[in-house]
Amino acid sequence: MLNQRWRLRLFWVVEMTIVLSLFAGYSSAQLNGFNIKGDIGSKAGTQAPEGMYVGAPFYWYDTSRINNRSGSQVNPGGSFDMFLGGPLFSWVTPYKFFGANYAVTVAVPIANTALEAPIFGENPSPGLSDMYLQPISLGWHFPRADVTASYGLFIPTGRYTAGANDNTGLGMWGNELNIGSTVYFDEEKKWHAATNAAFEFHSDKKNTTAHVGDLLTLEGGLGRDFLKGGVTVGAAYYAQWKLTDDTFSSKLPSLLVRGKNSVAALGPELTLPIAFKKTLYGFYTFRYQWEVAANTTTQGRGMNMMVVFPLKPIKLP
Secondary structure, three states: OHHHHHHHHHHHHHHHHHHHHOOOOOOOOOOOOOOOOOOOOOOOOOOOOOEEEEEEEEEEEEEEEEEOOOOOEOOOOOOEEEEEEOOEEEEEEEEEEOOEEEEEEEEOOEEOOOOOOOOOOOOOOOEEOOEEEEEEEEEEEOOOEEEEEEEEEEEOOOOOOOOOOOOOOOOOOEEEEEEEEEEEOOOOOOEEEEEEEEEEEEOEOOOOOOEOOOEEEEEEEEEEEEOOOOEEEEEEEEEEEEOOOOEOOOOOOOOOOOOOOEEEEEEEEEEEEEEEOOEEEEEEEEEEEEEEEEEOOEEEEEEEEEEEEEOOOEEOO
């Protein structure tokens, strides 16, 4: 029973970090989309058990390099630091559709800036970024695998003016379709690997004809559970490609590089329980990744942290 309970709650850490990936803010691309890369890992295709949850994610990205189409650095200097965080709420309901649990999520992110394109500039004061609503999320649980499918809507609530250097939003509506799976290699579900595929498309940017091309992002990893599922250690990856060309506007600043972008990254992940006197209050997840093979975009490093709490603490036997 203890093993099962710990594992079910660990599933939720994955679900909440998937939500963070749907936050508005930063995504390395020639014109950027909403996806926060690297926020899901070795259980990227698993939905939480039934219940209500709150989360507090934090994302930090640092870079001093802009690459051209061949992966060579083109900027003579400069750097960029971006952070993103904020509250989110999710409810995994007992209602079933096609054998899957139905869930809904709302996220309200705060950011210091939005990296609209691979250029370096001043970091403004923090402000509300673009909100995220996930009205449809389905999760299936099988003996040796989990499967998820969801739709999310990005709402342009962050401040945005074309060409400004203090934007905290991207000035556009966004849609994202996700499908993922976690596969378990043993009956006790200690070893697991996962991949989530996210397809993202957008409206024109506010008061311009600029349009961000469609994006495909793969995220996942390989991990192992310890202490009856209470601790997870693994390696997480991501890879992103621009599928269609961007459309530019004279209101946007000129870019050092143009063309469809691609980037990949790899790094460690760790999940730990937050428990006291046989009561489980939540989980903490840490992930740090280094980017490689970046073309027509920035190349840097990112850190994702997440603390998630069930609204009702869980008593452990």
